[in-house]
Structure formats: C-alpha cells, structure tokens
Amino acid sequence: MTDMFLTNLLPQLAAGAAHTHALGFQYEGLDGDRVRLRVPYRDDLVGDPETGVLAGGLVTTLLDHVGGLAVWVGLGTYQPIATLDLR
Template sequence: MSDTFLDQIMPQLASGAAHTHALGFVYEGYEGDRVRIRVPWREDLVGDPDTGVLSGGLVTTALDHVGGLAIWLALGTFRPIATLDLRVDYMRASVRGLDLVTEARCYRLTRTVGFVRAWAFEERIDDPIAAAQSVYMITDEAARAPNLEARS
C-alpha cells in the first residue's frame, strides 16, 4: 500500500466530495484495518431541536461513508464501489454538543464484494449510538472502460 494513497488520497476520499465537505466530515486516520472519520457537532446537523440529537440521516451517511473508506483501506487503492446493503441499528440518542465519530473495518473482502462493520459514537466505541453492517460491490476498472473498438 503506497504512502501516497494513505496520506494524501484517503483524506480526500473522506472529505473531498461536496456532500462530505458540506457535512463537515474530518478524516481521523486509520490504525491497522480500522478507519475513522469525525463529524464536528453543529446545530444545523441536529434532527431534534428540543434535545440536540443529531439527525439519523447524518449518522447513517457517516456510517456508510466510513464503510467505503474501510473497503479502500482493505484494497490499498481506490476502486469504484457501491453500497449494496446497509443495516443500521440505533442504540441510543446522541448527546447535544458532542462530535460524532465513526469507525469501520472491512472484515471480509472478495474480488467483487467487501463486508464491513461500523460504529458511531461520541467518546467511546464501547458506548455506541449506532452500529452498522454493510456490503459494498467493488467494480473492476477494466470492465468499466468503454470498448472503443466495438464502435468503429
């Protein structure tokens, strides 16, 4: 795995897209086979103004995105992927004012599919807001290239 991929490209994949930038995703890095992103708490990300609980859509989006990062970490490179299945189990409400942290690991990787487990929490992974299990399709770059000879 190249240092360029881990140190320059992974942070871009974590927060370089328009929606991840708008949501404030921050790449926290990786350790072994686990990768983390943080979403700093903001009032506009709250789903319930009375309690300050973060939007469930934000939690789901962060879990899905960190799952994709876990696939790329396991592959050691960027390849196009798509979420095939995502199950999120919510365990408790988030706490007003605390950042959302998500962590994921790819626990099984085949040629075309990656399987991920992920957690959303504030300060301790053993006190999760939510846990996710997801499956991602891994696309072969060569299969996506247009067949220019067939058009001649």
C-alpha cells in the same frame, strides 16, 4: 497499499466531496486498518431540537462513507464500489 494512497488520496476521499465537506467530515487517520472520521457537532446537523440528537441522515451518511473508506483500505487501492443499499 501505497503510502500515497494513505497520505494523499484517502484524506481527500474522506472529506473532499461536496456533501462530506458540507457536513463537516474530518479525516482523523487510520487505527490499524480502521478508518477514523469525525463530524464536529453543529446545530444545523441536529434532527431533534428538543433533545439535540443528530439527524439520522447524517449518521447514515457517516456510516456509509466510512464503510466505503474501510473497503478501500482493505483493498489497498481506490476502485468503484457499492456501499449501503437502504431499500
């Protein structure tokens, strides 16, 4: 895997898309071959105001996205892939 992929492209893929940016995804780096993302808590991301539990769509999007990033790290390059299929 090239250093350019890890230092330049991976962070952009992690948080640079319109939906990941709107949701506040932040690239934290790699821990070995594991991609680390975080999403800071915001009131507008809450699915249940009574409990403060985050919306399921946010969690699903985060899992889908970090899974795709992990596949790219495993492949060592960016290429089109399929991630979650929730049917």
